[in-house]
Amino acid sequence: MTIGNININDFFNEDLLSKLRAAFTEFDTSGDGLIGKEELCELFGKLGKSLTKKEANIILREVDADGNGQIDFEELCYLEIQMSGAKPRADLIDYTTYLYDDAIKQLQQWFSLHDMSEDGQITVEAAQRIAEQHDGRASGEEIRDVLSQVSLDGRIGFSQFCAFWAVITNAPKKLNYREYLSYAEVRQCRAIFEEAAGEKKELSRKQVQELLKEKNFVRAKRHLGRILDSFGLDKKGVLDFQLFCNVIVKLSLRRKLWELSPETVDCAQLWRDGFTVSELQMSGFGLRDFGAVRVPARKLYQEGKYSALDLRRAGYSASDLRRAGIGLIELRSSGFSLAELRTAGFSSEGLHDANRTMHGCLSVGDFTLLPQIAKGTLQKWSTAKSQELLNLQRLTMTPLIREHTDGPPKLSPLCRAFSQSLPSFKVDLPAPRS
DSSP states (O other): OTTTEEEEGGGGGHHHHHHHHHHHHOTTTTTSBBOOOOHHHHHHHTTTTTOOOHHHHHHHHHHOTTOOOOHHHHHHHHHHHHTOOOEEEEEEEEGGGTTTTTHHHHHHHHHHOOOOOOOSSSEHHHOOOOHHHHHHOOOOOOOOHHHHHHTTTTTTEHHHHHHHHHHTTTTTOOGGGGGGGHHHHHHHHHHHHHHHHGGGOEEEEEHHHHHHHHHOOTTTTHHHHHHHTTTTOOTOEEEEHHHHHHHHHTTOOOBBOOOOOOTTOOOOHHHHHTTHHHHHHHHHHHHHHEEEEEOHHHHHTSSOOOOOHHHTTTTTTTHHHHHOOOHHHHHTTTTTTTTHHHHTOOOOOHHHHHHHHHHHHHHHHHTSSTTOOSSSSSOOOOHHHHHHHOOOOOOOOOOOOOHHOOOOOOOOOHHHHHHSOOOOOOOOOOOOOO
C-alpha cells in the first residue's frame, strides 16, 4: 500500500492497521470502499479527534487525488500519517529503501568501530553515542524511542542500526517514478520536460511551477513548494528529468503500479522497453546485469557514472571502452595491460610514454592513483609537485599492483574501519646525490 513515496506498512503494524480498517468499515455503509465528508467527521470522532466539516473539506482536497469527494482506506491511512506527523517505524522498514550506498558504507564504518566483540552487534548506548556525535537533529528522547523499536536485550545488529539511522535522520524514502507512471506517461513527461528544458536538460523551480500551471495541475499551487522542499531543493535549485518525474508522482499522489527489482522483472526486457541506464539503476540493477545484456559501455560511462575500472571488472574490453570515448591514461590506470591496449589500437609510442610516467609516479612513492585517495576523471598525470595537488585528477588505481585493484587484504572490522579513517600520505624520497 504505497501512495507517492509513503508506504503505509512502514508506519502501522498489523494491530493498528486492523483497528483502522475496522473503524473505516464501520462508516463505509455502502460497502463500496469509500467514505465521504460526513462519514470522515464521524470516523475521526470515534478515533478521538474532532474534525469540523470545513476541516474535512480541506482534508479531502489534500488527499483526494481523483477529485471524487471521497477517500478510500489507503487515503485514510495516508491522511492519518500526514495529520499526526508520524514517522516510519524502525522495526517495520527496509532500510535499503531509504539509504543510499554511500550512506550505508559510512554507517558500516561507524558500526565496525563499536563492534568490539566482532559478533555483528553493538549496544544501544553505542548506537546512541554515534547518533549524538554525527547527527544533532534528533533529541535524546527521540533516539531512545526509536532504539526501543529495534533493540534486542540492549543490543542491535547492523540492519537494525541502519533502520534506526534512517528514522532519526528523517531520510526520505527512495522514489522510482517508473513504478508509478505508465510507459506512455513517462514518454509524455519526457516530451514535456525536454521541450521546456531545451539543451540545458534541467528546469528551475519557477519554470516547473509555470509549466505545471500551464498543464493544469490543480494541486501544484497548494503543494508544489512543500514537495520541492521535501526533496531538499532550495530556491535556486534545479530539477533534472528524474526529479521532475518524482515531483509529478508526489504531486498527483500516485499509487504504485508494480514492483521493479531484479527479483520481479528482467533487465533485458526493461532495456528493450526503453529504460535508460539510470532508470535501470533505480530499479536495482547493476553492472553485472548490464554486462549480461551488453548495454553499450558509452552509456554506462556517461549515464551510469561508472569508471573505467568498474567496466573492466564487469568484463568490458579495452576496445569497448576506447569506443566509448575513454582515453589511454584512464584505461592504463584502470588495470588494462599493454597488450590489451595495443589490441585496442593505441600506438606503441603512447603506451611507452604512459607506462614510463606511471612508473615514475610509483617509484617516488606517489600512490595517489589509488581511488581510495583521489576521485574524479583522470585527464592527465605528472610527477611535477606543482601539478600533483592542483591539476592531477585520478579516478582509478594503478594496474601494476593488481592486488590493490582486485584483491585487497581482509582485515577485521575494527582494523578496516580504522584504516579507512586514516588520512592518505604521499612519501617524498630525497633526491639522489650527484
